[in-house]
Amino acid sequence: MLKQSQMLIPTLREVPADAEIASHKLLLRAGMARQLASGIYTYLPLAIRTLHKIQAIVREEMNRAGAQELLMPAMQPAELWHQTGRWDVYGPELVRLQDRHERPFALGPTHEEVITSLVRDEINSYKKLPINLYQIQTKFRDEVRPRFGLIRCREFIMKDAYSFDTTQEGLDRNFQAMYDAYTRIFTRVGLNFRAVEADAGAIGGKGTYEFMALCEIGEDTIAYSEEGDFAANLEKAEVVYTPSAKPEGEVPAAQKVHTPDVRTIEQLTQALNVEAKKIIKSLIYRVDDQLVMVLVRGDHELNEVKLKNLYDATHVGMASEAELRELTGAPAGFVGPVGLDAKKVEIIADQFVQDVHDGIVGANETDYHLIHVAPGRDFAVSRFADLRNITEGDKCPRTGGAIKFARGVEVGHVFKLGTKYSQAMGATFLDENGRSQPMIMGCYGIGVSRTIAAVIEQNNDDDGIIWPVAVAPFHVHVIPVNVKVEEQRQASEQITEQLQRAGIEVLFDDRPERAGVKFKDADLIGLPLRITVSDKAAQEGTVEVRVRKNGENHVVKLDELVPTVKALLASIDHTGQELFGE
Amino acid sequence: MLKQSQMLIPTLREVPADAEIASHKLLLRAGMARQLASGIYTYLPLAIRTLHKIQAIVREEMNRAGAQELLMPAMQPAELWHQTGRWDVYGPELVRLQDRHERPFALGPTHEEVITSLVRDEINSYKKLPINLYQIQTKFRDEVRPRFGLIRCREFIMKDAYSFDTTQEGLDRNFQAMYDAYTRIFTRVGLNFRAVEADAGAIGGKGTYEFMALCEIGEDTIAYSEEGDFAANLEKAEVVYTPSAKPEGEVPAAQKVHTPDVRTIEQLTQALNVEAKKIIKSLIYRVDDQLVMVLVRGDHELNEVKLKNLYDATHVGMASEAELRELTGAPAGFVGPVGLDAKKVEIIADQFVQDVHDGIVGANETDYHLIHVAPGRDFAVSRFADLRNITEGDKCPRTGGAIKFARGVEVGHVFKLGTKYSQAMGATFLDENGRSQPMIMGCYGIGVSRTIAAVIEQNNDDDGIIWPVAVAPFHVHVIPVNVKVEEQRQASEQITEQLQRAGIEVLFDDRPERAGVKFKDADLIGLPLRITVSDKAAQEGTVEVRVRKNGENHVVKLDELVPTVKALLASIDHTGQELFGE
Structure with a gap:
């Protein structure tokens, strides 16, 4: 015991x-x-x-x-x-x-x-x-x-x-x-x-798959779909592109506008009063030995892993400020694809850039951007590809359902x-x-x-742990209200022995503490069932069984205790497996 | 399987x-x-x-x-x-x-x-x-x-x-x-x-007790008695002394003899043609800050742990050659207790030195020993104590039976x-x-x-390991004589499954090797029972069960196999515990 x-x-x-x-x-x-x-x-x-x-x-x-x-x-x-x-x-x-x-x-x-x-x-x-x-x-x-x-x-x-x-x-x-x-x-x-x-x-x-336990505190973000079993790391999740309808009418000729000190997408949306998705971000990368300009819509984020995989590269990193200037004549924040020499830099774009028909790009001149830019008309893209991070609301590549994000802790990893x-x-x-x-x-x-x-992390509340039956340290916590009352102690010991004979694992709280202290500790430790033994055990032949998971209380007759405990444990066990061989 | x-x-x-x-x-x-x-x-x-x-x-x-x-x-x-x-x-x-x-x-x-x-x-x-x-x-x-x-x-x-x-x-x-x-x-x-x-x-x-597995290769020597449960490390084993009868007659006066280059007990027994037990070894030790001469009979070995414990000392070591010479005037091999100054060195002796009535000691002069030396008459001993290693044939301190030696490997230790x-x-x-x-x-x-x-180490023979049932990797080795014969393979698989259902752990040797190779490996691995499946399984409904421990062979009918295997395992299991719950 x-x-x-x-x-x-x-x-x-x-x-x-x-x-x-x-x-x-x-x-x-x-x-x-x-x-x-x-x-x-x-x-x-x-x-x-x-x-x-x-x-x-x-x-x-x-x-x-x-x-x-x-x-x-x-x-x-x-x-x-x-x-x-x-x-x-x-x-x-x-x-x-x-x-x-x-x-x-x-x-x-x-x-x-x-x-x-x-x-x-x-x-x-x-x-x-x-x-x-x-x-x-x-x-x-x-x-x-x-x-x-x-x-x-x-x-x-x-x-x-x-x-x-x-x-x-x-x-x-x-x-x-x-x-x-x-x-x-x-x-x-x-x-x-x-x-x-x-x-x-x-x-x-x-x-390679990572087995991620879903928890708020996870360090990794997972994109998943509630329909089907799709789930992927941000770095890995494929983004499906379906072209949107091209709007009616001509795009006006590209026009240079003065945008002093406006370098970020956020600044640009405010300065020009446009949505981020009308802006085309131009990022210059060194991919192994090659300079590449990568275009991504202003409301999207480039995924460097996808870029690396596209080129089957061993190294990918942002170009230096000096490289930027040499190639475009402009500093970061004002570079763009218009007028660049395709021999010096390959221009590639995320597939969603195809949705930008009348866009905004850097003018390759300090403090200037171009508006009314049309891809294809004003600059050439050598190839479109999936190059951005997935976002919540994107379509699941398997089911087409909406992607959601969750955070996860890696508990397993299978790897070829x-x-x-x-x-x-x-x-x-x-x-x-x-x-x-x-x-x-x-x-x-x-x-x-x-x-x-x-x-x-997944099984707790404000009071403590709520153990799944399969991995709980014990199945049952037996607690006499007052262990100094001899009848309560005896009944508690008998109950403990009776449950143990039936293959149930019992922790018997025989400490001479107040009931409140013991109940608080029991909630903290979080065993699936708590059996409270009061004077009623001797007087009425009953004890109270409390289910930690849902707080349900059951008054149970002593001669029905073992089957009731087994039934309650089975009812909250998620695995559906046989718990106690006999 | x-x-x-x-x-x-x-x-x-x-x-x-x-x-x-x-x-x-x-x-x-x-x-x-x-x-x-x-x-x-x-x-x-x-x-x-x-x-x-x-x-x-x-x-x-x-x-x-x-x-x-x-x-x-x-x-x-x-x-x-x-x-x-x-x-x-x-x-x-x-x-x-x-x-x-x-x-x-x-x-x-x-x-x-x-x-x-x-x-x-x-x-x-x-x-x-x-x-x-x-x-x-x-x-x-x-x-x-x-x-x-x-x-x-x-x-x-x-x-x-x-x-x-x-x-x-x-x-x-x-x-x-x-x-x-x-x-x-x-x-x-x-x-x-x-x-x-x-x-x-x-x-x-x-x-402190050491639990020693008795094996020839052990690094420690254990003194034990076959009657009773006495067992002790050499360093610890108490030696019981009962005085032997004093021989009749006077001991002649001590006499100096020339013993050039005779330094060891062995050399001395040859040079003077005497038994070692007539010689008194004189060893000078530094015990913490004090010089002590310890006398031990020539056929005994000083136990430094006992010396240390006698003085409750923290450090015990042989005196240096310089200390020896200063104290006695002689080099190692020729020192003795006769004529030493008790203020400079305490003279103590193992209790068995009391049995030497007419003994030989170093003369405190290079190349000389004294013969006809009588303890008490020729020199004083401040105290006699148990200071030597126990030897085979000594009396067990508990039962009085004869002490035997064994070698052991320490597998456990309990220590206050x-x-x-x-x-x-x-x-x-x-x-x-x-x-x-x-x-x-x-x-x-x-x-x-x-x-x-x-x-x-304790359970093997020339052919390999002989596992005790309780810790054998498996209980039974099932070996078809020729696994390519379909009937033998099928019978082997059925036997394996049948035994496993009864809670018996089986290793099935399904390798396409010659029977001799498989039998040699089976002996080497040493599972308690080997079941050989030949054509007789299909033809006569029998297999051969061999007991690794004693080499017994049993021809067993297939429909009696499970109870026979259980009975054989129980018969060789040393623990007498229930092996297979059902």
């Missing part, structure tokens, strides 16, 4: 000063975690119970998907990181140290190098592939700004998996198996999440690595024809400790 | 060159572990299954003993280690690093500092004590000589627990509860072990810390009278990864 008086559950009445978000506050206040150093936490007994439940779900679903568990070291020799070049590239986030012989090591922030060297050394034939290997392990990343409690830590618990295939189709299958497993995992732990298409960078293709690591480290296999080929890899991560925080 | 063809079980035919001991060889050969760097290992899927079983046993018994699980960070701020002074004392075994802000950290080799600071901050009243907190976690120790595979690693898995009490009696209770839990844990995992009294150093009392850490770090509580007192601590460790190695 787990008695609260004997357990380390140091609840706090006051809100800790440095905790900004709900999960951080509640992890501290409910006595689940304590910070040891910036971004480094101790998990107290309540948190351990939830952690184990999440880990069990992760293991079950990973095993079901055919992955095999192993455990790799945290200490990784620098030699491995030199083989992939990451020792030099990774920067100060990589925790580095030297052993007593001054040999350099990294504390693993991730394990591509270790797993690739292992598989390289142990597997060399297509007969032993595919394989998918995972671990649940402590990771180290020296974040520049650890914050938000368990959301962004320097030492944290991660599930990382790595698949090795002989063909792209094999990778696709493993990738899909992981995508499906992640969907089951995050559903089972009780998260409201979206699998979000993210930019795959140099690898390309539909090779391809042959980046296998080629760098020589992880090859002999195919059916005896030819040596690099293995084709995928990697798949889940932030296990972060998931605890995300679940709390 | 876990198919061996798809699992990462890279068995090796050859014995790895650098592996010296059985468990190290077998962990590598059975495809359970791979070294990443010196003393740093990856646990492969088979090892993970055993690791989880051992961890589950540890958790069950720790929880049963009333301990609570938490999880502390590996990265520990140096400030904490300065508070106890261990930052300066610990030496190069402590892995140290700096974060991006150049703040110093240690990677925890143990967690006294972290747990003491946590409990100090969260508990301040006797009402919340006692408490016992444990974790299963990865530890780091930069061993000067990592070796023996998982026995002596630089990164390893440990269970460490810390108890906090208000009284010495409370500590005694927690200590006993841990002693009992450890006894259950090591019994359940299948180890042949002894709880060995070890030296408690400055803390004293019966405050007292107030060392709580005083250094200010971990105090208010007692019933409102007075502030330091908490009284104990610490309790189990080498979890080392336990895997110890189990293998």
Whole structure:
């Protein structure tokens, strides 16, 4: 019997000063975690119970998907990181140290190098592939700004998996198996999440999804549609263009207007009293070795990732002021496409620029803009493309429904690595024809400790946490109104034992505190059900069962308690799974 | 269904060159572990299954003993280690690093500092004590000589627990509860072990036991008695003295003999043709600030720990050659107690020196010894004490039976810390009278990864591992003689599924290898039972069940397979526990 008086559950009445978000506050206040150093936490007994439940779900679903568990070291020799070049590239986030012989090591922030060297050394034939290997392990990343409690830590618990295939189709299958497993995992732990298409960078293709728990405090913006399952990162979300009707009548000839010190879109809309969508922003970029002018409507934002992908470039950045002047003769704020030499600069435009028929651009002259500019007539565009960020109200590329924005915390990531690591480290296999080929890899991560925080972030109210049944530290909190009344204590203990025999996990609050204090702590800790044991237990044979999630109170006869508790837990459990085997 | 063809079980035919001991060889050969760097290992899927079983046993018994699980960070701020002074004392075994802000950290080799600071901050009243907190976690120790595979690693898995009490009696209770839990844990995992009294150093009392798995390769020598449960480290084992009868007749007067270059006991026994037990070794020690001559019989070894404890000293070391010469006028090898000035040096003796009636000692003159020396007559001894190492054949201090020696590997340690850490770090509580007192601590460790190695070390033969049922990666290995014969494959799959439905864990060797190769691998991996599926499965409805432990073969009818497998497993399981709930 787990008695609260004997357990380390140091609840706090006051809100800790440095905790900004709900999960951080509640992890501290409910006595689940304590910070040891910036971004480094101790998990107290309540948190351990939830952690184990999440880990069990992760293991079950990973095993079901055919992955095999192993455990790799945290200490990784620098030699491995030199083989992939990451020792030099990774920067100060990589925790580095030297052993007593001054040999350099990294504390693993991730394990591509270790797993690739292992598989390289142990597997060399297509007969032993595919394989998918995972671990649940402590990771180290020296974040520049650890914050938000368990959301962004320097030492944290991660599930990382790595698949090795002989063909792209094999990778696709493993990738899909992981995508499906992640969907089951995050559903089972009780998260409201979206699998979000993210930019795959140099690898390309539909090779990467981030699993985002939807929370206000998320650092990433997600574009999604309520119809269908479309969801994408801002940087990735495709914008669909349908041409709007061209207005009647001729566009007057372009005309230069004096706009002293008017440099921004906002200033321009005021100075000329026009809507932003009539203005064409002209941005000059250096794309690898080439200068490019990118045109975007004044009410839109350029998406640099799309620009980079359009050119398949490795580097994209704004041109310097000197380059700007040399090319256009004007400073930033007054440049435009009219009269530019197409040999010196390619002019490309977002597809929505096609909707601007009578527009405004910079005049390539300090303090002047051109009005009544018509694309095609006054300047040529070499190509139109999807180059802007999606906005709320845009059409969903799948369903045509309206796009909405949400913020999210990344709790999982599935990623097609391809042959980046296998080629760098020589992880090859002999195919059916005896030819040596690099293995084709995928990697798949889940932030296990972060998931605890995300679940709390989504499941709380002003009084505390509201645990989903599947990952609650206990199912039921048994609280005698006054534990010093012998009948109440006895009844509470009997109830605890009775529930435990039925496979229900019970925390018994045997502390000699006032009822109000105990109820406040119970709400804070947030177990799914609270059973209040008063004198009525002995006198009338009843107790009160309160559902944390909806505040419902049920007076329940003692001889119906076990089935009632089971039924109530089943009614609020989101997973619909069998809770208690018998 | 876990198919061996798809699992990462890279068995090796050859014995790895650098592996010296059985468990190290077998962990590598059975495809359970791979070294990443010196003393740093990856646990492969088979090892993970055993690791989880051992961890589950540890958790069950720790929880049963009333301990609570938490999880502390590996990265520990140096400030904490300065508070106890261990930052300066610990030496190069402590892995140290700096974060991006150049703040110093240690990677925890143990967690006294972290747990003491946590409990100090969260508990301040006797009402919340006692408490016992444990974790299963990865530890780091930069061993000067990592070796023996998982026995002596630089990164390893440990269970460490810390108890906090208000009284010495409370500590005694927690200590006993841990002693009992450890006894259950090591019994359940299948180890042949002894709880060995070890030296408690400055803390004293019966405050420390090491749980030693008995293995030839152990680095420590254990003295034990087969009658009763006495077992102790060499450094600790008490030697019982019963005086032997004094021989008849006078001892002749002491006489100086020329013994050129005869310095050691062995040389002396040859030069004078006497037994070693007639010689009295005279050793001069510096005990803190004092010079002490310690006399030990020539066939015995001085125990420096006992010497240190006798004087309650903090430092004990051999006197320098210069000190020796100044005191005696002779070099090492020729010093003795006769004629020494008791004001300059205290002369003490091991109690067995009382049995030497006509002995030989150094003459305090180069190249000379004295014979016919009688203690008491020729020199005075200020006190006799137990100062020597126990030897095989000595009397057990409990039962009087004969002492035997064994070698052991330390897999657990229970230790009374007292107030060392709580005083250094200010971990105090208010007692019933409102007075502030330091908490009284104990610490309790189990080498979890080392336990895997110890189990293998004790359970193997020339062919491979012989897993105890309780911690075997799987219970049963199902092997078709020829998997390409469709009937054999089908029968094997059906058998696997049938056993799994009954809760039995099965590894199905579906590899298209020759039967001999598969049998060799099966012996190497060492699952408790092997089921060989031949054509007889289809033709006669029988398979062959082989017991790895004793080599017994049983022809079993398919419709009796499940109960037979269960009965065979139960018959070889040492724990006598229910194996399969239904």
